[in-house]
Amino acid sequence: MRRLPHVTWLSTFEAAARHGSFAAAADELSLTPAAVSQHIKLLEQTLQMKLFKRLPKGVELTDIGQAYAQPVRQSFVDLQTATDGLFQTQKQTTLHVRASISFGVIVLMPRLNEFRALHPEINVVVSTTVWSDRMSDATIDVDIRYGNGDWPEPDIWQLRRGHANLICSPQVARSLSADPANLKTADIVTIIGSENDWSRMFGALGIETAAPPVWMSVESSLLALESITPGRGIAIVDTLFTDSYVKKGTLTVPFKQSVPTTQNFYLVADPDRKTRPAVACFREWIESILK
Secondary structure (H helix, E strand, C coil): CCCCCCHHHHHHHHHHHHHCCHHHHHHHHCCCHHHHHHHHHHHHHHHCCCCEEECCCCEEECHHHHHHHHHHHHHHHHHHHHHHHHHHHHHCEEEEEEEEHHHHHHHHHHHHHHHHHHCCCEEEEEEEECCCCCCCCCCCCEEEEEECCCCCCCEEEECCCCEEEEEECHHHHHHHCCCHHHHHHCCEEEECCCCCHHHHHHHHHCCCCCCCCEEEEECCHHHHHHHHCCCCCEEEEEHHHHHHHHHHCCCECCCCCEEECCCEEEEEECCCCCCHHHHHHHHHHHHHHCC
C-alpha cells in the first residue's frame, strides 16, 4: 500500500491552494513563506507532479493541483466534522428540561437561543407536558412545574408570583363596550383547574352576580389563548402568557383589573452532581428573563 504524503504538507497545500498564495498560507499556519515553499516542494517530489505554477507574482494551481485540492480540502472538512461529532459533545453537558406545554411554547422556546448563546457548553433537550407533579421520567434534569410547590423533590425554587388578566380578541373587547357588566353574557373559556378564577375576577370588577356558564373548557393556557384568537370567547390567563399576544395585537386586555394566580411556576431539579452546575446556570437565566 502506497504511503500517503505527510499530513503537514497536505495541510500547507490546502491552505496555499485556498488562498492562492504561499505568503497568505504562511500567515494562517504561523509558518514562514520559505517553510511553506519547502512543504510544497516536498509534496510535489513525493507525488512526482507539479501542483503550482510559480509566477513572477504569486502562484497558481496547475490542472492536477486544482483537481487534487478539492479532495484534500474535503478530507480536512470530514476530519474536522468527525472530530467535533465524536469528541466535542463529551465536553458538553446535556440538560434535559421539561416544561408545561404553555410555558414551553410561549415562554421558553422563543428565548432559548439566548441561553445557548450564553452557555454553548450546555446542550438543552426540551420536552413538554400538560400536568406534572413528579419526576416520572428518569432522564429529566429540570422540571418547570405549575402548582403549589409542595412536591417531594429537595430542590424547588419559585420562579414568580403570577397575576392573571381577562383576555379576548379586539372584536370581543369592543362588544363589551368597556362595561364589566357585559361579561354576564360573555362566552367564557375556562382553563381546567382554574375555574375559581372567574368568581375572583368578577369580585375584582365589582360584578355581584355569578359568572355565566362555561362556554368552553380547555386544559392549558396555550389552548385557551388559541381558542379565543379567532374572535369569540374570553379567558383569564396568566400575564406571563398573554403579553406576546397583546404585543402582536391579536388579543387585548379589556379591563385593567387582575387577580393573583392561585398557583405559580417553580423550577424543580434532580440533585444529580453531574448536572448541578448546568442546573445552576439554567436557573439563573430563567429567573432573569421572568423578572
